[in-house]
Amino acid sequence: LAKTTQPISMDSYEGQEVNITCSHNNIATNDYITWYQQFPSQGPRFIIQGYKTKVTNEVASLFIPADRKSSTLSLPRVSLSDTAVYYCLVGVYSGSARQLTFGSGTQLTVLP
C-alpha cells in the first residue's frame, strides 16, 4: 500500500528553524513534490515545490535526496503565525497506478 507519511506534530519556539520530513517510498517517476500550509477553516496554501536537490524561495527551502524517497521542508526563523498544519503532496505508485496523494499532515505549533 502506497503511503506518504509525516510526523503527526512538532513544537518549536519563535526564531528557530523547523524541519519537517515527508517519506514517500513509492514516489512516481518524474513527479514533483509539493508542500502546502493549512490554517483552520481554510484551504491549503502552496508553499514550495521541487523535483530534486534543493529549492529555496522567500518563505522556505525544500531538500530532496537523490533517491527522492523523502523530502524535508525547512522553515527558517519561525514565528507564531507559522502555527499550522503542513502537508506534502506527491504522486505515488499504488500497484501499477499513479495516485496523487497528500501526506497525513504535521501540526506545527510555534511557542513564544
Place this chain on the structure above:
Amino acid sequence: ETGVTQTPRHLVMGMTNKKSLKCEQHLGHNAMYWYKQSAKKPLELMFVYNFKEQTENNSVPSRFSPECPNSSHLFLHLHTLQPEDSALYLCASSLQGDRGRNEQYFGPGTRLTVT
C-alpha cells in the same frame, strides 16, 4: 483570497436529500479538483478534471457525482449520503496538472454534515 470560491460554506443534509456543492475559479486555470478532508484522515483526492474532461476518479462511491460544465466551474452532486460522508470538501484548481508540477489553489471548503 485565492481566486477559488466555494458555496455553500456550510451544509447540513439528511441522508435522503439531494444537494450540490459549487466551485468557481477566476484564475484562468484548466484543471479542477475535488478533495475530501475528514477529521482523522489526510486529504483525499476524489476527482480531477482537465479541460472539462474527468481524468481521475479515485474509487469514489456513486453517491458523489461530479460535473464540470466549463473550465471555471465544478460541481459535486450529492445524494443518499451516509453520516461518514460528513467532512470538509475542498475544491482546487491549477494549470493543467501533469506529474503534480502545477501549484494548486484551494477554495475555503464546504463543511458538510450528514444527519
